[in-house]
Amino acid sequence: MxxxxxxxxSAELVQDVFAPAFGGPAxxxxxxxxxxRIGGVRLAFSTDSFVVRPLFFPGGSIGDLAVNGTVNDLAMSGARAAYLSCGFILEEGVELSLVGRVSQALGSAARAAGVEVATGDTKVVEAGHGDGIYINTAGIGLIPDGVDIRPQRVAPGDLVIVSGAIGLHGVAIMSVREGLEFGVEIQSDCAALGGLVGTMLAVTPDLHALRDPTRGGLAAALNEIATASGTGIEIRERNVPxxxxxxxxxxxxxxxPMYVANEGKLVAFVPRQDADAVLEAMHAHPLGGQAAIIGECVEHHPGMVVAHTGLGGTRVVDLPIGEQLPRIC
Amino acid sequence: MxxxxxxxxSAELVQDVFAPAFGGPAxxxxxxxxxxRIGGVRLAFSTDSFVVRPLFFPGGSIGDLAVNGTVNDLAMSGARAAYLSCGFILEEGVELSLVGRVSQALGSAARAAGVEVATGDTKVVEAGHGDGIYINTAGIGLIPDGVDIRPQRVAPGDLVIVSGAIGLHGVAIMSVREGLEFGVEIQSDCAALGGLVGTMLAVTPDLHALRDPTRGGLAAALNEIATASGTGIEIRERNVPxxxxxxxxxxxxxxxPMYVANEGKLVAFVPRQDADAVLEAMHAHPLGGQAAIIGECVEHHPGMVVAHTGLGGTRVVDLPIGEQLPRIC
Structure with a gap:
């Protein structure tokens, strides 16, 4: 698991098994x-499979996730999602009405995100070889001219902005799965981030890197960027919402909370001189009201994420080994 | 199932559940x-999930299918596949060496088809909620200028060409799954058809429709075209290889055999005056050596497929209701 x-x-699986077998530059x-690049245009292309349990949870469903997850992956390249593919793997015996409800949720989420479901596929497996409904989506979107967002562009001096409160998706799933109640119902933050990224790009096309902290949470996202860019990252814990x-x-x-999945948040690595203006634009967007600068990129401890704790100490924020919440998305 | x-x-599921929920023109x-259409270029975009059992079979594997299935769907729009996405759903406990072997097969098939695996995702589900390895691929490819291949362009007078022997993939899967032996080992025809389609388009860009007769076999492919185009189709059974x-x-x-799945064949609807030249070009291609004209499109019995049998009679070739071979791809 x-x-x-x-x-x-997960990282080892990709680096040791998939990347050598497939071996392409992208x-x-x-x-x-x-x-x-195809036909002279520059596109973002991404895929995600969704195996979340349960299929409906406070604040969303597998249909919402299937749209927003892929839309957000495209947005992390600065691209506005244009088209989605959608592959269903149904377990024999799943009620057609449930397939219908999930499809309606998926369709609504696609319309809300402004993306068209262009092509699809359905497979059915025997009972005991699936779990109701699994969905894969792949998406494509145009990368605007002048935009070059990738981890390798992150450099010491960049400020780190998170777009809002973390931990909501994972806790929402866990609470409903385990039948826990915490006084108030905690809702998933599942949302499409293309619009928010568009707002940020309107301030400056020179965003260095973007990541949506899903599986593995903010800790995994920060570690992936630190490793890929070879810079150190310092976070002030009390600034993390x-x-x-x-x-x-x-x-x-x-x-x-640093390791809990989010499905409607992003972390941005922004040149220091642009950070205040980007933050201001984010605050004016419905999905960025609680955006905050949580840290900066540094020259020391390259590839490592260090948090300054609320108590005045520091701790290393590691990449998680396995997973704390299976089938979160 | x-x-x-x-x-x-399957058709009812798409028409009654998915199409209304998603509702896009593509x-x-x-x-x-x-x-x-994106950024001024015209692309083909397609997806397929693969749940074939067993994962390796005579003539191929789920990795080969995952590449060739999507490459072929793109080829049926006249597009040469350029990029693939790849999503794995692994069942807890599946051996990593098996994942590695499948990945190697997938990578080799991609290189053979000239397509780059550009992006991927992995999810793991608990034992008893999967079956070793499921794979989804989505693909994109450029549609050449002047090419407009779609079922709606099929018209009375068009000739129907099949690219070679039918039934091999389904029988290969069945024989290994059921432990049957038929004297000679029957190998799947799993192959990428982009090159063959390129050869045909070099003769004329005016191919009307292409279909790869996978699930539901040649019978399903012919019925789908007859329904979408509103023309009748007449087949001479003895000409079907x-x-x-x-x-x-x-x-x-x-x-x-008309209902058995193929994974390396296509059926083409070609203007009568171009058919001989297209057939000749197909014969010169390694994947088209046994190509044959098997019938024609007619004005009577619109939307219906009729076969002239070897015995001099005729029969209606229906769309299959459900499926005869589960998890064939």
Missing amino acids: GHGGGGVM LAALSDSAAI VPPEVSSACAFLGLD | GHGGGGVM LAALSDSAAI VPPEVSSACAFLGLD
């Missing part, structure tokens, strides 16, 4: 989406 | 791949 968790084991960049209900739930469940 | 078989039940065309070992196996298994 750990190989699917977005941590060290894959080697290890971004959320690949930047490719963690809602009190997420803190309480994580304390109860023994989780660290 | 029938909803995954490529027959009437999907509505119901081609093997969608023709889309069925290898003797496929005939024997089908007789033994109670199958009709």
Whole structure:
């Protein structure tokens, strides 16, 4: 299970098994989406499979995730998603009405994100070889001229901005899966980030890197960028927006919010001189109201993420090994 | 299970559930791949999930299928595949060496087809919720200028060409799955058709429609074209290339070769005046040596496929209802 968790084991699987077998230059960049060139235009291309359990949860469904997950991967290259493919793997015996409800949710999410579902496929497997509905989406979108967003562009001096409160998706899934109640219902933050990224790019096309901290949470996203860019990252923990209900739930469940999945947040690496203007634009967007500068990139401890704790100490923020929450998306 | 078989039940699922929920114009065309426009270029975009059992079979593997299935869907729009995405859903406990072997097969097939695996994703589900390895691929390719291949262009007078012997993939899967032996080992015809289509387009860009007869076999492909174009199709059964070992196996298994899946064949609808030249070019290509004109499009019985049997009679070739061979691809 750990190989699917977005941590060290996932990274090893990609680097040791998939990348050598497939061996293309676009894959080697290890971004959320690949930047490719075809017919003279520059596109972002990305895919995700969705195996979340349960299929419907507070704040969303597998249909919403299937759209927003891929739309967000494209947005992390600066691209506005234009077209999605959609492949269903259905388990024999799943109710058609459930397939219909998920499809409606997927269609609504696509319309909300301004993306067209252009092509699809359905396979059915025997009972006991699936779990109701699995969905794969792939998406393509145009990368605007002058935009070159990738981890390798991150450099010392860049400021690190997170677009809002972290930990909501993972805690929402866990609470409904385990039947836990935390006083207020915690809703997934599942949302499409193409519009927010567009707003940021309107301030400056020179965003260095973007990442949506899904599996493995903010900790995994920061570590991936630190490794790919070879810079150090320093975070001030008290600047990271963690809602009190997420803190309480994580304390109860023994989780660290830094490692909990998000499905409607991004972390941006922005040149220092542009950071205030980008932050201001984010605050004016519905999905960026709580955006905050949480740290900076530094020359020392290259490839390592260090957090300054609320108590005045420091700690290394590691890439998770396996996963703390299986089938979160 | 029938909803995954490529027959009437699959068509109903798409038309009654998916198409209304997603509601885009590209999907509505119901081609093997969608023709889309982005940044001023015209692309084919397609996806397929692969759940074949067993993962390795005579003549190929799920890795070969995952490449060739999507490459062929793109080829059916006249596009040469350029980039693939690849999403793995692994079942907990599957051996990493098996994942590695499948990945190697997939990478080799991609290199053979001249397509780059640009982006990927891996999810892991618990034992008992998968079956070793499921793979989804999506692909994009450029549609050449002047090419407009879609079922709606088929018209009375068009000739119907099949590129070679039918039934090999389905019989190969069945024989290994059921432990049957038919004297000679029957190998899957799994292959990438982009080169063959390129050869045909070099003769004339005016191919009307192409289809790769996978699930549901040649019968399903012909029925889909008849329905989408509103023309009648007449087939001469004795002109359809069925290898003797496929005939024997089908007789033994109670199958009709017309309904058995192929993974390296296409059926083309070609203007009558171009048909001989296209056929000649196909014969000169390694994947078209046994290409044959098997019938024609007619004005009577619109939307219906009729076969002239070897015995001098006629029969209606229906779209299959459900499926005769589950998890064939």
